[in-house]
Amino acid sequence: MKKKKQSRIILEILGIILALIWLSPFYLMIVNSFKTKREMFEDTLKLPNVFSFENYTVAFERLDFLKTLFNSVLITVLAVTVIIIFSSMAAYALSRRGGKTSGIIFMLFVAAMLIPFQSVMIPLVSIFGKLELLNRGGLIFMYLGFGASLSIFLYHGTLSGIPKSLDEAATIDGANRFQIFWHIIFPMLKPVSVTVAILNIIWIWNDYLLPSLVINQQGMETIPLKMFFFFGEYTKQWHLALAGLTIAIIPVIIIYFFLQKQIIKGVSEGSVK
Amino acid sequence: MRNRNLWYWLFLAPALTALAMVVLLPLAYGVYYSFTDWNGIKTPSFVGLEHYKALFYEEEFRNALWFTTKFTIVSVFLINFFGLSLALLVTQKFRTNNILRTIFFMPNLIGGLILGFIWQFIFTKVFASVGELIGVEALEGWLSTETTGFWAMAILMSWQMAGYIMVIYISFLEGVPQELLEAAEIDGANSFQRFYHVTFPLVMPAFTVSLFLTLSNSFKLYDQNLSLTGGGPYNSTQMVAMEIFKTAFVENAMAFAQAKAVIFFLIVAAISLTQVYINKKREVEM
Numbered sequence: 001m002k003k004k005k006q007s008r009i010i011l012e013i014l015g016i017i018l019a020l021i022w023l024s025p026f027y028l029m030i031v032n033s034f035k036t037k038r039e040m041f042e043d044t045l046k047l048p049n050v051f052s053f054e055n056y057t058v059a060f061e062r063l064d065f066l067k068t069l070f071n072s073v074l075i076t077v078l079a080v081t082v083i084i085i086f087s088s089m090a091a092y093a094l095s096r097r098g099g100k101t102s103g104i105i106f107m108l109f110v111a112a113m114l115i116p117f118q119s120v121m122i123p124l125v126s127i128f129g130k131l132e133l134l135n136r137g138g139l140i141f142m143y144l145g146f147g148a149s150l151s152i153f154l155y156h157g158t159l160s161g162i163p164k165s166l167d168e169a170a171t172i173d174g175a176n177r178f179q180i181f182w183h184i185i186f187p188m189l190k191p192v193s194v195t196v197a198i199l200n201i202i203w204i205w206n207d208y209l210l211p212s213l214v215i216n217q218q219g220m221e222t223i224p225l226k227m228f229f230f231f232g233e234y235t236k237q238w239h240l241a242l243a244g245l246t247i248a249i250i251p252v253i254i255i256y257f258f259l260q261k262q263i264i265k266g267v268s269e270g271s272v273k
Numbered sequence: 274m275r276n277r278n279l280w281y282w283l284f285l286a287p288a289l290t291a292l293a294m295v296v297l298l299p300l301a302y303g304v305y306y307s308f309t310d311w312n313g314i315k316t317p318s319f320v321g322l323e324h325y326k327a328l329f330y331e332e333e334f335r336n337a338l339w340f341t342t343k344f345t346i347v348s349v350f351l352i353n354f355f356g357l358s359l360a361l362l363v364t365q366k367f368r369t370n371n372i373l374r375t376i377f378f379m380p381n382l383i384g385g386l387i388l389g390f391i392w393q394f395i396f397t398k399v400f401a402s403v404g405e406l407i408g409v410e411a412l413e414g415w416l417s418t419e420t421t422g423f424w425a426m427a428i429l430m431s432w433q434m435a436g437y438i439m440v441i442y443i444s445f446l447e448g449v450p451q452e453l454l455e456a457a458e459i460d461g462a463n464s465f466q467r468f469y470h471v472t473f474p475l476v477m478p479a480f481t482v483s484l485f486l487t488l489s490n491s492f493k494l495y496d497q498n499l500s501l502t503g504g505g506p507y508n509s510t511q512m513v514a515m516e517i518f519k520t521a522f523v524e525n526a527m528a529f530a531q532a533k534a535v536i537f538f539l540i541v542a543a544i545s546l547t548q549v550y551i552n553k554k555r556e557v558e559m
Contacts, residue, residue, distance in 0.1 A: 012367045018359070019376040022432065026379075028399055029391050044402040086287040093284035105289065112296045114545050116493045118517045119538035120299035122531050123306060126313060127299060145295025148288040177280035206384025208496050209518075224386045224496075231390055231500070238394055245390055252382050260375045263382070267437065268444040271482055 033242035040239055055243035063230055063244055064219075069251065072205060072222040075136060079143035080200045084193055087148050091155030092181055096167065106156065113149045117209065125213050139214045143204055151196045154270060158192045159185075198266035205252070223248050300538075307532040312525065324532035333508060334533055337516035344426060344512065345491040351431040352487045353480075356438025361468075363439070364446045374443070377436035385433070389500025392429045396421075396501075419509035422502045426510065429497055434490065438483045445479040446472065481552035489545055513537055 032040055033055055034048040059065075090109075094102045128138050162185065170180045208224040215221065221229070227248050234241045256263060307324055309317035328334050363373050380388060396415040404412030415421045449472050457467045495514040498504065504511030504519075511519075517537060521530035 008365060008367075011362060011365055012369060015362050015367060015373050016369060018362075019373050022376050022379070022436075025391050025395055025432070028395060032394070032398075040398070044399045045406070082287075086291070089284040090288035093281045097278075097281050105285065108297075109288075109292060112292060114542050115296060115300060116489075116514070116538055116541045118493070118495075118514050119534040119541075120296055120303060121518075122313075122521050122527055122534065123299035123302035124295060126527075127294070127302065141291055142295050144288065145291035148292055152288065177284070181284075202382060206382075206386070208384060208386045208499075224384050227387060227390070228500075238398060241390070242394060245387055248387055249383050253379075256375075256379065256382055264374060264378055264440055267378075267381075268440045271437075271441050271486065272444050272479075 029242050030246055032238065033246045035239055037237060037239050055239050056247065059230075059240055059244040059247055062233075062240075063226055063247060065247055067219065068221055068223055068226045071220055075139060075143075075211075075222060076201055076204050079140045079147070079204050080197055082140060082144050083147040083151050083200050084196055086144060087151035087196065088155050088186060088189055088193065089181065090148065091152045091159055092185060094152070095156050095159040096164065106152070109149045109152050113153075117146075121209075121213065128214070134214050134216065136215065136220060139211060142210060142214065143200075146210075147200050147204070150199065150270070154192055154196055155189060158189060162188060194262060195266040195269050198263055199270045202263075202267075303531050304535055306528050307535045309528055311528040311531070313527040317528070320528075324529045325536075327529065328532055328536065333511075334513075334516060334520075336508070337511050337513045340423070340510065341492060341494075341512045344423060344494075345488060347423075348427050348430045348434075348491045349484065349487045351427060352434045352438055352491075353483055355431055355435035356483060357442050359435055359439040360442035360446055364443060374439070377439055379436065380433040381437045385494075385496030386500045388429060388433055389497045392425065393501050396425050416502050417506055419506070422506070422510040426494075426497065426501060429501055430491060430494070433497075434487060438487065441483050441486075442476060442479050445476040449475050477552070477555060481549060484548055484552060485545060488548060489541060492541060492544065 028044065031047060032044055034051045034053075036052070039048060094106050124142070125134070128134050128142070131138075133141070166184060167180050170184055175183070206224060207222075208228065211222050211225050212228070215225065227244065230244050231241055234244070306317060308319060308321060310320050311317035359377050363370050363377070367373070393416065400412045400415050404410060415425055453471050454467055457471050462470065493514055494512055495518070498510070498512045498515050502510040504515055508516075513533075514537075517530050517533050520526050520533060524530075
């Protein structure tokens with residue numbers, strides 16, 4: 001028994017060492033973001049002589065950070081809301097009516113997950129260009145198209161576990177389909193909606209390629225997009241680049257700190273189903 | 274009858290329209306364009322298999338395909354090795370369990386583009402500093418050769434994705450019934466035997482999911498490739514996704530790029546379907 005306890009302590013120490021290794025890139029980024037260009041040239045490992053926020057002021061301004069953050073929040077919130085509303089409705093229709101048509105449509109959504117973005121990227125830009133939809137509205141519509149598959153798949157799984165007799169009882173009481181869905185079914189889907197929201201937020205918040213193709217107006221850039229331009233400008237000035245990178249990930253880390261349990265649970269449920 | 278179905282189509286319409294406009298229609302157009310001389314502007318005329326023949330002789334595409342394949346094999350192995358190891362570690366009864374999980378998962382919340390930039394700093398600046406400190410010259414210029422660039426990407430991907438895969442393995446490991454493990458222990462099985470004969474077959478479905486995710490993520494990698502090495506030096510670390518993007522939007526060879534994109538789709542679909550099929554056959558039922 002004692003031996004078992006000993007090996008557990010050794011394993012736990014191993015885990016802690018690994019965790020420190022895992023954190024080291026963030027540590028190196030933060031420590032060096034406070035140095036001057038010259039100081040960083042001397043040694044990247046030691047702590048800075050003075051913690052100066054000068055790099056941060058410059059990066060914050062050049063990233064136009066509040067505006068960029070707002071753009072990211074706006075697009076993510078709108079896209080995820082649209083995905084939740086329309087995917088849950090579609091999944092409800094597919095699971096309640098069933099039949100051959102529903103089977104085919106459901107398979108279509110699932111099969112679309114296998115299609116890599118690069119295979120549709122070129123015609124997508126061309127089609128949306130002709131429709132004059134290469135803007136934020138078009139981007140949100142695209143996120144619905146790409147996000148619906150997994151979301152419908154997740155909703156569909158849960159919906160098949162909710163008895164149809166519930167719908168029938170409501171019909172007898174005189175409710176129509178919209179009322180049944182919004183007042184009875186949708187509230188029951190809340191746990192899946194949380195999972196769907198988490199998975200889509202992570203993906204959309206961090207997406208670079210799609211916004212880079214769709215949003216070409218200045219002042220509308222999301223964080224990854226702005227970061228790409230910013231980095232290009234300061235390739236040789238790591239002290240500024242690192243301050244910019246740190247600013248860009250701070251919102252994510254703050255949110256993760258508060259919601260870590262839900263996020264990890266959401267990801268695990270989303271990928272296991 | 275028509276009226277009874279109205280709600281059905283109304284509920285489906287938004288998601289289905291979006292899927293059609295964003296995925297199905299572009300895919301169909303894409304396949305069609307790949308047989309034409311379309312350049313993004315003019316009306317396309319049919320050229321048959323010309324682009325497909327040409328792309329087999331194009332060295333840049335072949336190199337990208339080969340580099341991507343090598344990278345995928347190595348990173349799938351590493352990510353799953355680390356992912357499963359971390360999962361086994363943090364399902365022990367530690368006090369620090371939750372914080373460890375939180376830390377290992379953290380990189381997945383930050384976009385690939387930003388992670389690539391962070392590691393670009395580590396591989397170019399920090400590695401050089403460490404190399405100078407301990408007198409190992411090999412640590413300098415990590416992103417300036419194909420081999421070290423390859424390993425740089427493999428390290429970045431393992432660090433990023435191991436935590437994600439860990440979460441998947443954890444949920445299956447926690448589903449292994451304790452009585453089974455205890456029964457095996459009473460029967461005299463050592464910890465390796467318990468893992469190999471009891472735990473391993475029961476977490477087999479986790480392999481299906483995580484192999485699927487790591488395979489397709491590694492094969493389709495773009496952001497990390499773009500921000501870490503940018504494909505350099507001399508396109509030697511350029512992966513397929515990036516090569517297609519460049520052919521289309523830098524060289525403006527739209528139809529040719531689309532032919533590459535169709536081949537890319539066929540490869541991704543073939544790999545994913547084969548892998549899921551093989552794994553499904555090997556899973557055991559509880």
